[in-house]
Amino acid sequence: MEAVIGQVAAMTAGRSDVDDAGASRADRAMERYACGEEPAFVVLYDELAPRLYRFALRWTRSRSSAEDTVQQTLFQIHAARHRFVRGSAVMPWAYAIARRLLIDLGRRGEREELRAQDVRDPDEPATAPSPEEALHHRRLEAGARRDFASLPAAWRDAFELVKLEGLSVAEAAEVLGITRGMVKVRAHRATAALRKAVARRLRGAPERTARPAPNRKSRPGHVREGGVPT
Secondary structure, eight states, rough: OHHHHHHHHGTTTTTOOOHHHHHHHHEEEEEHHHTTTTTHHHHHHHHHHHHHHHHHHHHHOOHHHHHHHHHHHHHHHHHHHGGTTTTHHHHHHHHHHHHHOOOOOOOOOOHHHTTTTTOOOSSSOOOOOHHHHHHHHHHHHHHHHHHHHHHHHHHHHHHHIISSSOOOOOHHHHHHOOOHHHHHHHHHHHHHHHHHHHHHHHHHHOOOOOOOOOOOOTTOOOOTTTBBBE
């Protein structure tokens, strides 16, 4: 499983692992901000913005569009801050807002055009690899991106939120508006499909295609279809 996650994460220069303490810090900051404590927004921004940016960059492959998505998400959180329920988790709410914005972006026909720009995450190390290493990396990256894009959209969403973004199953279920069981099933199916795709590519096996049976000569005793002996 780790190999599969590593291959998919290579598309976007890695994933962010955020522990429960980080999420709790965001929740506490959101509660203070909802109560009118303006300085709490700085903490909230520091907790949400990096994760939302990577999430949006994975969708758009455009830094400017990712930054715009983060700003719009935080603006919507700001506008609705007085309706935030104390004790609620802010992270799923933020991801749900960002996801809706990105879906709207895709509906405007911009997603594929932006993805074609093939933008790198600015956090990626600046050291230049050798030409051979760069070519190998780009091939792996392209293969992982194709594998991920070939998954059903529902599987991709569950896998991305749980495996790449580090949300809990409950949080992902809240973002997607489905049950926890459905999140588990979809993430598991995506993981299994990606694992098979990576294993096939590492073996160098081509995609399976249907081929006609070889035209072999009839042998004595062979029975043709219909039960007529040759």
